[in-house]
Amino acid sequence: MTVETAEAQSFKHEGRFLNVLGLALKNAGLSLLTLTLYRFWARTAMRRRLWSRTSLMGDPLEYTGTAGELLRGFLISLPTFFLPAIFVLYIAPLVFDPATAFWLVAGFYVIGVPLVAAARYLMRRYQLSRTRWRGIRLWLAGTASAFAWASFGWTILQTLSLGWYSPVARMNRAKMMWEHTRFGDQPFEFIDDGEPPAKGLWWPFALGWFAFPISYIATLFIVFAIGAAIVGTGAITGEQMSANPMLAVGIAAAVLISMLVLILFCWAPYNAAAMNRIAALISIDGARFKLRAKTFSLFAVSLAGWMITIFSLGLLAPMAGFLQVRYVFHRLEIIGHPKFAEIGQAIVPEGKAGESLGDAFDLDMGVGVI
């Protein structure tokens, strides 16, 4: 049976905006009340809500993680990450000469690249190990350090190529992640379909690479032209502009939001193409996946998420995560039937600590869907 003729099963996500918003508001209120210490409980509650509304073949996913595990992971990250970070960022500038302090901080940020990659890997491993379907646990094999150093190398190549290595790097990272992902004792595969993994990504990438700077400059020109025209017609005088700092803040905010819209819009074709391509190359026990992400819908959902996050000062950031999760699962289907009767439970232990570095880098916007 070919992929095209195999029976397709759609994933479903039944999360409702207002329902999730209610939980996000409750979490935001308690986070304020507890000076953000509630964030471990908030994150856990939101994940439970999002996972439980996602189903395949009528059976929902289940999130089994606890706030205690996240808190424990955070406590582990205190001596392993925060103490060195405090020394480099707070103490070194006070006790070393400026050149030494500068190189220490610069070195810290360079090391931060593989550290963030390791944090993503650890976060994904934790989330998968706390995700069950029909009682069977997912997990992630491999080591975070291997992913971190490989990712570091790809980042260097991305930098040296002025970004043009990004499509390959993105597929490499996806391949490494998915080839280590397991559902019970069944591994996922990142298949070779006879085409380069980055096939179909180059034109959308080129579009983003060229269109963003051009449209950014054009937007700045338009904003300043409008500003000059307003001042020129006398509607607002230069004195009024300088006397009213809120006017300048408003203009700066308008420019920043325009930039955000442009970034999302210019890169939406590439992001949609990359998401679809990655999904098409994932396989489990012969079954394949298909994602139907589209440029405009992805742009809309990304923009909505960012606007909610910005205008809620980050408090409702989990809503952005919810919109993304719902977007993906509404458009994802599995083609073919894995032999579920032959997929057994994973025998690796769950581990007791949570995401540690993920919290340190604040990677997950309150949800943690990496």
Add this chain to the structure above:
Amino acid sequence: MQTRYADGRAAITHVTTLDVGTDTIAFRIGETEHVWPYAELRRADDGSGRVILKRHPDTGERLYLDETDSARLIVAAPGLNAKRAFGIEGPGTIAAITGAAWSLAAVFLLAVPLGAGPIADHVPPRYRAQIADISWSQINAFTEYCDDSDEAARILNDVAYRIMQESDVPMRDDVWITIVDAPFPNAFALPDHSIVVTDDLIALAEHPDELVGVIAHEIAHIEHNHIMKNIIRSVGAGIFFDVVFGGAGAGQMVAIASVNLASLRYSRGDETDADLRGLDYLDAAGIDTAGLARLFDRFAEQERPPTESEEEADGERSGGFPTMLSSHPATAERAAAARARSREGLNPSMTDAEWQIVRAACGGVVLPQSEPAPTAPPNAPPTNQPPVATPLPAPGTKPD
């Protein structure tokens, strides 16, 4: 959909029939009879529809109940509809988290200020100099050294040395005053015992005692090590809230704001302390504190919101000095405290000629004085003053 059972060993489900009892549920899969006591059960769903059960501790087994069995179970075991069954924290847990958060904050609010003093007193000179480097780089970024202020700075340093000598200030040989061109009236003490005086402060002062009062206040900050204490407090606040109350967004803003309010209170305490000690210096050196009171009065006038007629005049009043507002006690109270210790019959702290030189620093215009300074104050500084500890800095640099 019927009630189904997943054994946690394979990703398939088995249709079964559920027997809902008083204390247990029972069902049969093949030849095996399963009996699960309610006390061992937890919910694996989120309460939005059909019930999914799991055991505690988790064995991986799941029981997907149909709608009829779901309704029967909730009637038989209402405890399975409670928050605890879902693993959701109750009000007690939330109260405990809130208590822990505010207790941590309270510990910080007490511990950091208490620890700041001893830590600040033991900062080695080398590190103090490094911190001063940073302070100077910031000051150099928004002020400009005045080439024509050498003589004026010498006069101010002479007066400062005299009042420190009278009060036996231990670090008097290290204190050095620099005059800078800046668009605001202010004076700062730095970690290396430097004092920076802006030309706008000199222009605002109408009598030498007013300016010397401010310098006495800054010397008191140096003697009591307030600068280092404040730095330790600020760094401590940053570390504490970055680490303990990580996260992002408005929640962290609330956390940080609560600390800033607390450190502001301690900062105001330092200011009051420096005010009182500065008045002691002036008293001991025979300088009238009424001068400082008059300067405070002028600050109070500037801090007062403009009246409608002043607003209509557009620019009659500048609208206050933000740099003097935030961390200082109410200016009117400070003026009253200074005035209460005023003594009559004292001579000005500088001669008229010296005052004219100081007023002319940074290209300043010598304005008519409200009170003429006598030509020879009785407590004039001796001409054979010991040399100051640090040489005059080159423009845009800091003293060694």
